[in-house]
Amino acid sequence: MYESVFIVESRPVNEQAVRREMERRRLVDAVVIYRVSSDEFFAVAYSSYELTEFGPIRIEFYARSNRERITPDEVTARLSGDERPDQVFYLLSQNSQVSFASLGRELSSYRKIVNRLHTDAAIQFLVSIRDMMALKYYMPSSSEINSPSFNRRLLRKLVQSPEEIQIYLRGHQILTDLEAAAITSSKPRLQVRFTARNGYRSDVDFQFGTVEDLGARAAVLIGKNGIGKTYFLRQIATLMLGPSHDLLSYYDDAPFRASRLLCFFTGPRASRAFPRQTSQRRLHGYKIFNLQSDTRTASISVINAIVDLITSDQFIAGQKRFEIFRNSIKSARKEQPLYVWHEKFGPIDLMLLEIHEREANVIVEYCDNQGYRYKHSIQDFAFSLDSARGIFSSEAGDLSSGEEAYIRFCVFSSLYIENGSAVLMDEPEVYLHPQYIDALMGALHRLLEMTGSVAFISTHSAYIVRCAEEQLVYLMRASLHSHPSGSDVEFTKPRMRTYGADVGMISLFVFGEDEMVTTEDRARAYARRISGGDSADQVVRALETITSSDLISRIVNSYAPHP
Template identity: 25%
Template sequence: MGNENLEESKGLDFKIYFVMDDIKFHPASLPAIVFSPVEDSWNDFRYKCRYKYLITFGDHRENIEGQVFLGFLSVDKNIDDSGRISLESNMVEAHELPPFFTLQGGMESYRHFVREHGAKDSELFLLALNDLVASRRVAKRSKLVEEAMKTDVFSLAFMRDSERFFAFHNADSVLDGLEREDFSRISTNLSLTYEIAGYHEHHHLDLKFDTDSILPKRISVLIGRNGLGKSQALYNIVRSLIKGDGLFSDHELGRPMISRLLAIATPGETVNTFPPERANKRIKYRRLILNRGARSKPSRGFCDLCVQLVRSEEFIGEHDRWELFKESVKFFPKIENVVIPLSKAVSVQAGHVIKDKGKHYVPLLKLDQGGEQANLEVLGAVISNANPMLYIDGDVFPLSSGQLAFIKFVVQACLFVENGTLVLLDEPETHLHPNFVSSFVRVLDRLLKLSGSISIIATHSAYFVREVTRTQVLVFKEGEGGQLNIQNPRLKTFGADVGAISYFVFEDEITNALVEDILEQFPESLESRRSLLKELDEELSADVVMYLRRKLNMEEKSEGN
């Protein structure tokens, strides 16, 4: 129902019923809202809050159906220990029960509601459902909201899931219209405290983001040599968000304002760094593989991910996810030549399907094209675990590991990111050519900006460091006495020379191994040393020469003393 029905809807006085079996119940008075508990084993700390609802008008308007999370301000004989109704008869009217309140499942649930019914009517119907997000916007409903927030069912069940927690605090902007959704409310001042073997003291790092900046300040980069705890930091972030132990926290709110968690890496690093996906009710967590993986689940194969993306009816704000994907990969080299293999031919006319040497392919960017039957057949014929190919001048070529890593990252990010997502990436440079890094960060930052999300990257690559400002870089260095220092660099990193960044970050750790033997062979006299250094200057890089000069100067001062 659109906005044109608002005036007609304002006069509605809904009769509200709670029933055990909605199929056998027909409201005696219309218009009506009928709630019935969802029959499944799901619970949060014993609370069973999932309810189906039906809004029925009894006239030319279509019924509205959906699911909500529903709780009561108190308990009585009609409500059991799980907080669910337990009626002796099949039906009871709402006024016979304690006051109730509801919440939709997440940001997309509120967006879907507004897309279906318009902003004004959506607010009207949500208020009729005693929705807490809508009720927070109405002064007369403030007592209901305050009392609901004091209940155990709200704190233990409603707020256990991060998507509902995020929606409760953020979905009010959606009710003003999808074009006015606020994408800047994710946590931007976070800290992590954790420990790793070999260090007596806990590691501690502070992460700051700016979701409104014209610079890529939605991304933080962790860099340093192996063994200092970068990957462990990502692991502990995941573990803390899953367990809710508070080790990863918001400086102001305590609990991080994060709705979803995506952990992306190469196959080996993903298994080593990120905990496996398990049934988890605290946060929606996905562990994703960045490059080709023969053992990936069928539903996680690249081509199947593309089909999921084409068929997705979800948006990121106002942006259709498939259109967002096509926009994001438009500067991928020869993207128009990237094709997806099909298991069979299409029985109807489909001019965009390519037949070559008895095999069939569809261009990636045309996966959504064709008539209804042709499109359904094409999507049904896609080989789930296949990887994309390049079709050039009648020949088919595989993508390089770097190309595949890049394009698979884009499809997964566009499919799974949501407003308020934290995206973790462990060593994404493993299969990325340095030339791809700028494009990779550009796409990532754009998706983060459009979805109101943030990202943390653990890397050894100076190419990632040069893509962000120094405030977004945390350098891991081992100090004297085995202490670990984690701090922002003094060097202005954004657009800086890669060699300068590498030298600053790794210093002696790289150069020392290369030139220690050379140093041992330097002559004793200062003049001979200078002569040899001048001779080597034509053969060695500027970083190595600088290192040698510094080491020799230190030795000269020592001799002088």
């Protein structure tokens, strides 16, 4: 099956021409590869009754005789001698001068091909296009895998992004239906070298739990302003973006390596926590999002992202990305509507949108405020949305800053997360009411559990700390004693169970007992001014009608003699 593989120069590929060529050659099935950019291709599997597209993929061509590299521009010239002069389809057979190896660029492409062709046919298709992951597990004796030097050369060309690393190492889990089981059993670990302000370094170990544990996939960094939380977050991001380990010496218990890196901040300026987002890094799965409404031309429009969610045919843990987004919205907003503005029909509630796939077309069914229902293609629907009005609850611009921040997180995280991602968040509590902080952490945990991903969060909020297990809460503070590494910053763990704890107790035992020192000093000065004295009894009388009993107890206890 899929023994005949052709490469064509034309784009898009004419299906009728392919069928005629198959009939001429008396083929039941075939694979046609076409080029879409300088380093990207698509492969289409044709059978007697359907076609299935796979891509984007990278392809490395080489001469069969001496394994010399051949550029894509040279391929058809090399093959033209084997075919008639007017040939459009160039056959890549066992006898051709040219051979090749390939690798898909997105995990979702492999899920799609398995879903469309089913496992056995998908494996045969991938082997036919010399997919390196499929060859590794199903044809290990092939020259692309069996020759170490040749294998290394191919991998250097084909594996260039973190997601492609995950495809080569773990893509077979998709083909064997073991992806969900692998996510359930994984317990990622990571060691990050922190460089303190005095230049000394110390290693910080992160050991995450399984996705079935409670709050064990998100590490929380806390500490006073200036201690280095933002800088440490940047070091984690830099590590994730760094060069990969040698794929030939990979072992099962290797440190965590993210397939994608999604970073979130809130504010008018880009966060210093994250390295610069270059075009190359974006292509490799590195994305930075502002949870505050961002009007810069380089920012990704929320409306465009929502359209991408609606049109996406990708599944994560058995759910389409748009459904993951809607479930996250419902967890915080319940049955409240969330509108976009249609230029002809006015407000359209995204929560009531229905999406139908009809062969190659996607149909959107929706209703206006009068209850009239409409059906249009996704292209017509998307073209009619007014991106300037954004998203709203009842009228344009009525969402609070906190509501908008939460919705933006749900949109971008649902659209871009992939299995094995790393999510970095720099003080996400900005603008958020405690209810929305809890909802945001709930949405984050669900995504991490669905995808086997991990998160690193820098925060000053006790409401975020109470959504993480204490073994993943890292308190950064100035070293009280000489640290073995010489660092002036040390990392400690809380002395209490943090998940679901009272925020007051977290403030006292996690953030430290001096978090109210200014308020306490002001109350003490007020008591002296009112009572004319500073004794415990005078403080009580002056403050008992205007301050909390907790604050009075703190001040009174400070008078008690210390052993």
